[in-house]
Amino acid sequence: GESVGLHLPTLSVQEGDNSIINCAYSNSASDYFIWYKQESGKGPQFIIDIRSNMDKRQGQRVTVLLNKTVKHLSLQIAATQPGDSAVYFCAENMDPGGYQKVTFGTGTKLQVIP
């Protein structure tokens, strides 16, 4: 399939190592954040979310950290596997008035080296 990862920042990680993907968001009014994984030829797939009243949330092999002071999110993937290779987007959600506006970051391409 056609790659969605052209011209994106790339993170190369050895299989089995931990990965950390960072994201800066722009709007201090955003109150809900999501990480999505997008594989080539597919739509974004939900990974994990976090609300603004939290600073950490853990899932299976993934952890999201939120620092509202500096408007920064990170996604940590433990024991990275070849199937984790994809483009990762952070998305900030806000309700400007009766609807859900989702703004995506620029994305990071994760390459897992076997």
Added chain:
Amino acid sequence: DAGVTQSPTHLIKTRGQHVTLRCSPISGHKSVSWYQQVLGQGPQFIFQYYEKEERGRGNFPDRFSARQFPNYSSELNVNALLLGDSALYLCASSLDNRGSNQPQHFGDGTRLSIL
């Protein structure tokens, strides 16, 4: 359970033509949002539909329109196609139109190419 489904998967049109893309949300989801994703970039919000009405719109011209049907499925229409409309068009569904604690779930998109 079926996720968000979109059709067609690929489409080729010429400048000036009109196109209609279709989306079926996850069962039980009442809100549908449309996004445009240009190669190498993140998805850009076009608009959100809830209870058959447009509830919010991004920075897209009036050539882009949509509608939502009683079964919550949706169609995206683009008139007077331009070369710059070539992109992956993504549909996302969510339970309702509020964003505070619910993720949007995406389909695999329609790849639109304009010649």
